[in-house]
Amino acid sequence: MKRQLTKMLGISGVIVKSQKQLENTLILEIENNSKTALCPKCQKNSYRLHQNHYFLIKDIPWGEIEVLLRVNRRQFKCDNCSKPEA
Template structure:
């Protein structure tokens, strides 16, 4: 499923089919994220938060991405921040 989705740096952890909808649980492979304030990379996970994102349909079925958008705490400026997900508008 990860190859079919075709998003660089993203892996499909799980998939479900409910009625006419495919739900793909996805996350970033990278274990660190860059703080938007100071530019330092951090690996200190603060919390996980899932978002549902509607994607293009596959074979007439609706596709929803269940995206884990992690929050980190910057080791330098000590502020929490959310990782940037380029594929989510």
């Protein structure tokens, strides 16, 4: 089921971690699949997790059901230049 949902979302590199349905609202928790991120400044891979940011976005409703995406937007801290990535 989770794999199907991931496929349906069609966002590359993003996986559906969990799903919760409250009456007519479906909340999908999604997360970027990659464990690392490339630093935009020095183009090095950074491994240190800086922060977890959660935000909700409204997706296209599936019929009667309102779809909300709970996105975990992780920030990584660069060991090289120590600038958190946007």
